[in-house]
Amino acid sequence: xxxxxxxxxxxxxxxxxxxxxxxxxxxxxxxxxxxxxxxxxxxxxxxxxxxxxxxxxxxxxxxxxxxxxxxxxxxxxxxxxxxxxxxxxxxxxxxxxxxxxx
Amino acid sequence: xxxxxxxxxxxxxxxxxxxxxxxxxxxxxxxxxxxxxxxxxxxxxxxxxxxxxxxxxxxxxxxxxxxxxxxxxxxxxxxxxxxxxxxxxxxxxxxxxxxxxxxxxxxxxxxxxxxxxxxxxxxxxxxxxxxxxxxxxxxxxxxxxxxxxxxxxxxxxxxxxxxxxxxxxxxxxxxxxxxxxxxxxxxxxxxxxxxxxxxxxxxxxxxxxxxxxxxxxxxxxxxxxxxxxxxxxxxxxxxxxxxxxxxxxxxxxxxxxxxxxxxxxxxxxxxxxxxxxxxxxxxxxxxxxxxxxxxxxxxxxxxxxxxxxxxxxxxxxxxxxxxxxxxxxxxxxxxxxxxxxxxxxxxxxxxxxxxxxxxxxxxxxxxxxxxxxxxxxxxxxxxxxxxxxxxxxxxxxxxxxxxxxxxxxxxxxxxxxxxxxxxxxxxxxxxxxxxxxxxxxxxxxxxxxxxxxxxxxxxxxxxxxxxxxxxxxxxxxxxxxxxxxxxxxxxxxxxxxxxxxxxxxxxxxxxx
Numbered sequence: 001x002x003x004x005x006x007x008x009x010x011x012x013x014x015x016x017x018x019x020x021x022x023x024x025x026x027x028x029x030x031x032x033x034x035x036x037x038x039x040x041x042x043x044x045x046x047x048x049x050x051x052x053x054x055x056x057x058x059x060x061x062x063x064x065x066x067x068x069x070x071x072x073x074x075x076x077x078x079x080x081x082x083x084x085x086x087x088x089x090x091x092x093x094x095x096x097x098x099x100x101x102x
Numbered sequence: 103x104x105x106x107x108x109x110x111x112x113x114x115x116x117x118x119x120x121x122x123x124x125x126x127x128x129x130x131x132x133x134x135x136x137x138x139x140x141x142x143x144x145x146x147x148x149x150x151x152x153x154x155x156x157x158x159x160x161x162x163x164x165x166x167x168x169x170x171x172x173x174x175x176x177x178x179x180x181x182x183x184x185x186x187x188x189x190x191x192x193x194x195x196x197x198x199x200x201x202x203x204x205x206x207x208x209x210x211x212x213x214x215x216x217x218x219x220x221x222x223x224x225x226x227x228x229x230x231x232x233x234x235x236x237x238x239x240x241x242x243x244x245x246x247x248x249x250x251x252x253x254x255x256x257x258x259x260x261x262x263x264x265x266x267x268x269x270x271x272x273x274x275x276x277x278x279x280x281x282x283x284x285x286x287x288x289x290x291x292x293x294x295x296x297x298x299x300x301x302x303x304x305x306x307x308x309x310x311x312x313x314x315x316x317x318x319x320x321x322x323x324x325x326x327x328x329x330x331x332x333x334x335x336x337x338x339x340x341x342x343x344x345x346x347x348x349x350x351x352x353x354x355x356x357x358x359x360x361x362x363x364x365x366x367x368x369x370x371x372x373x374x375x376x377x378x379x380x381x382x383x384x385x386x387x388x389x390x391x392x393x394x395x396x397x398x399x400x401x402x403x404x405x406x407x408x409x410x411x412x413x414x415x416x417x418x419x420x421x422x423x424x425x426x427x428x429x430x431x432x433x434x435x436x437x438x439x440x441x442x443x444x445x446x447x448x449x450x451x452x453x454x455x456x457x458x459x460x461x462x463x464x465x466x467x468x469x470x471x472x473x474x475x476x477x478x479x480x481x482x483x484x485x486x487x488x489x490x491x492x493x494x495x496x497x498x499x500x501x502x503x504x505x506x507x508x509x510x511x512x513x514x515x516x517x518x519x520x521x522x523x524x525x526x527x528x529x530x531x532x533x534x535x536x537x538x539x540x541x542x543x544x545x546x547x548x549x550x551x552x553x554x555x556x557x558x559x560x561x562x563x564x565x566x567x568x569x570x571x572x573x574x575x576x577x578x579x580x581x582x583x584x585x586x587x588x589x590x591x592x593x594x595x596x597x598x599x600x601x602x603x604x605x606x607x608x609x610x611x612x613x614x
Contacts, residue, residue, distance in 0.1 A: 010290075017279075017283060020279070024272075024276055030268070030272070033272060034272070034275075037272070037275045037276055037279055040276075040279035040280075040283070041275075041278075041279045041282065043283070044279060044282040044283045044286050047283065047286040047287070047290070048286045048289065051286060051289055051290035054290070055290070055293045057293065057294075059237075059289065059294065059295045060286075060289060060290075062237065063236070063237050063240075063285070063286075063289070063295060066237055066240065066241055067240070067282055070240070070241065070244045070248075070278075073244070073248055074244075074248065074275050074278075077248050077251050077252055077271065078251075078271055078272075078275065080252070080255075081251065081252075081255050081264065081267055081268050081271055082268065084255060084258045084264045085261075085264045085265065085268055088261045088264055089261065097265050097268065097269065099261050099262050099265055100262055100265055100266055100269075100343075100344040100347050100348055102343065102402075102405075102406070102411065
């Protein structure tokens with residue numbers, strides 16, 4: 001058993017980021033897409049903290065805190081817009097978003 | 103061991119314009135709560151205009167500033183000033199275009215909240231322009247975007263507005279996550295989030311015939327994708343037509359300029375200032391993106407019958423022209439514009455001039471669409487039929503904006519393209535310069551078709567009367583700017599050339 005290093009966290013973070021990205025590209029439910037983006041954001045936070053640990057600097061953690069704050073604001077705005085949509089049409093399926101077309 | 107915090111007092115005066123806009127946003131919030139609803143239109147519109155103009159005046163005092171504060175997070179330099187002038191003038195014009203629309207059309211939207219969100223979006227874009235650190239770039243872009251998502255959904259009773267906003271939101275936050283991941287990798291490789299420190303670190307490590315560190319290449323690609331989404335470059339543009347079409351027209355005018363300016367500000371700050379030593383790599387990427395974006399935007403715009411969608415594709419095409427300017431960036435060996443030139447770069451100066459030009463002509467085009475919506479006309483090409491008979495002045499204004507977007511001398515759009523082409527030739531990107539010319543000729547088709555419809559078709563139905571004084575003044579101002587700023591382009595491009603002071607803070611010259 002080796003020691004846990006920065007690389008391990010970077011691989012975990014890359015895996016989470018790719019899982020989130022695949023979710024955004026394949027899922028059709030707006031709320032799940034939204035959660036997948038949150039997963040990607042948190043993967044970024046993990047990377048930043050891991051890099052900061054490896055570099056022995058606090059910048060990474062400070063950046064991660066800013067991203068957490070931004071993600072909270074994103075959640076507020078996003079859920080509000082999804083609410084507005086579900087009042088207009090009773091579904092949160094992206095395939096139902098068809099009123100705007102070329 | 104006690105932490106060495108190195109505390110210093112930030113120089114608040116350097117951030118005066120940004121503080122004024124922040125103060126304006128707070129004042130608007132209080133005004134929205136405490137002023138009687140019947141007075142909102144006059145008071146809050148007036149307050150917004152005064153606030154943005156005050157911030158513009160404060161900027162004039164910083165014209166030759168070149169300093170950083172807040173521990174390197176905030177910079178006041180030539181780039182900050184020029185971009186802030188563009189963003190603030192776009193804000194003034196948006197207020198003039200949107201006031202009566204928000205108050206009267208689409209079921210009377212809450213005007214106070216509209217101005218608050220507008221002010222925060224403007225503040226975010228100004229912070230990106232003034233950023234000296236990756237964290238600041240990210241937070242600024244997000245502040246600007248989050249407010250814009252809400253503005254796009256502002257006509258919440260209309261399904262298309264909410265739907266367009268939702269697409270904009272989902273792809274926007276997706277892009278933000280990718281952008282942040284790119285920033286994380288750049289931080290991991292270079293060990294800093296400070297733009298100058300990144301440049302110094304890269305200048306020391308990159309060079310020669312060695313292969314680029316794959317981690318750095320990954321970061322570069324992620325940043326390109328993230329910023330490509332934000333600036334609506336092909337192939338990251340899918341949200342653009344729907345979001346522009348769905349949003350209330352004045353918001354579309356705003357969205358097509360300020361978030362794009364913020365995205366280009368972030369690109370210049372990150373790519374030119376921090377990743378300057380990697381110029382050879384990202385120039386290739388951006389040239390390809392530029393060609394794709396110009397070609398796709400112009401060709402698809404031809405088939406559009408809806409004027410808002412047509413302008414959306416046209417704005418994608420203009421992103422392409424701007425990217426040509428950026429791709430023509432030369433770290434050394436350029437000839438520069440203006441009298442004192444000799445060494446220096448034309449690419450970024452031409453990009454800055456292009457955004458300024460685009461600001462006036464594009465908000466102008468959407469302003470005329472808004473003007474017609476007040477008079478009961480729709481958004482399709484046919485709704486513009488015979489405009490020259492019923493409203494000759496509006497038709498003339500629209501014709502000026504269309505011809506300027508196309509790039510006909512002596513209007514501002516011509517000089518914008520002229521400088522971009524000069525920069526591309528200077529950087530040995532002849533093929534891109536040729537592409538700009540050829541695709542501008544293609545764009546003539548759909549711009550002139552609108553002009554032809556206005557002048558040669560018969561009008562349908564009786565137009566409604568409407569009193570839109572502020573909007574009229576705004577359109578007149580933009581027509582004058584479109585003509586005058588083209589004729590007097592030399593002093594403006596000289597001002598744009600001052601962006602290079604962004605590279606000379608903190609002994610960064612050695613890294614170039």
